[in-house]
Amino acid sequence: MMKRTALKIGYIGTNFHGFQRQPDIRTVEEELIYHLRKLDYIDDLKKSRFRIAGRTDAGVHSLGNVISFQSEKEVRVNEINNSLPDDIQILASAPVRYAFKPRYAQMRQYRYMLFQDLDIDKLNECAELFKGTHNFTNFTKRFQKTTTRTIDDIKITRAELGDYHKREFPNLHETLTPIFVDIYGESFLWNMVRKMMRVFVDVAVGKMTLDDVEKLLNPAEDEPRAYIKVMEPDYLILMDIQYDGIKFTYDDYACERFRRNLVDSLTDLQRRYAIRESMIKSLNDLHEF
Template identity: 30%
Template sequence: MRLRIDCSYDGGQFHGWARQPGLRTVQGELEHALATILRLPDDQALHVTVAGRTDTGVHALGQVCHVDVLPEILDSCIGHMPTNGIEALERRLKHVLPADIVIRSISSAPEGFDARFSALERTYVYRICDAGKAVDPRMRGFVLAIPQLLDVDAMNEAAALTVGLHDFGSFATPNPGGTTIREVKRARWTRIPDSSLVQETGDPAGYRVPALESGLVCFTIVADAFAHNMVRSLVNACVQVGNGKKNLDWFARKMAEPVREGSTGPIDARGLTLEHVAYPPDGELAARAQAIRAKRTLES
């Protein structure tokens, strides 16, 4: 049977999602925990398929993955718990996994569900503290600090050029046999206003608890999928426009001529979080997976 696993992780101490020999990765930790709980030998290790393969240092709030497991093996983890195999596995994973990986839920996947290929869109957010302001130490692993004051309006002019179906070859590298053509649905920079968690208080002179993201500059981008380093490279290019080092014409040329060069490399990973993965209704999952496996072209 196929299980859907929704999880979150702090990517700061991981070499990305994908399993790599000798390196600590999210996939490696999750697959090791599953093998331990289900008492699987090395030659029967489970493979976990993920919606978005995050890079080294990138975080996830709403990551989704799936794993296939025989029902009798799943039920073997119930032990003395008065519950079913799925709930038993979720409970045990929460105790076995390290603190920087959190299981949000485990469920039986609908027919045709594929965590990667069934996804309709992924949402990423990049968080920046600009103008040399001090970063809240609680957010230091999730926010990039830069000394310049950013021009958010100029950055939004650049971001608007990314919306639609484009070849993002100036900002990404394809997987072997793959492509850098992607469809960006929304891309927007926002300066979060200084605000309090409680908007009304009985004592106007009293202390108001500030919202954690107050004052940050945040980039939200939604696309059907993302190529390797695409989001961080787009953020880097937008920041160069926002701090005055590059202009909008330069950004437009990079969109029109999909060729990598030094000024469009990826920015620091720490500010990037995979926030959400969206899927179609259950009855459309298999068709979506079949369609997305086809290699993209700008004409299609």
């Protein structure tokens, strides 16, 4: 008997060319389909009604993107994770109705991390302008039928780095304390969050006024589209996607396994940092002579 299941996916986007399948390059969707087929969960994508919640760009990370499919085989999260590479893992699952389409979410949460020393008060003032329903024509690369979107909330916090980072990267603790910008809404346009973040930074450093922002959010119909350069994808995380009436069950072992993979990658980064720090110090010593 066919059962439909939704899976919540975590992945480190660094080595993926985005989520969506593309010929001859590595993507999150391609990896998922390959391993689900390999394990006999799905065969024909149309028959299995394989669906995705959203397509993240190259370099963007996730703790909560969602896929769904139907299968006669009972879904075992850790069997799939044992087959998947370390930089992509299933974190949670939920049984869903036959007609479930993951793209129609109740809420999405994106987090962008800013590493500059920015004025939090100015960031919050900018955030207030974005909350609510606006025309986001200037905040997407792609022409769409409707560019009206609603931002439910934006939370800005100066984060405290975790104990692991403090212990293993003591020299970086002060310089790399990030600002978290968490944005909540039902749906987002392509590049919308990253373009928003460019405006946030420009306001915080005085390159743009709040009046300028209001004009970008409510352009006249005959007004040419404004050019806003997108911020880097590397600092964007799709944190979560939620649905009305659907409760995901997180797998403790799967979450711990993905956490360990992240810690291991930090250890590698620490070594790279130590090498570069040593080279910089040696160059400084040479310069003194």
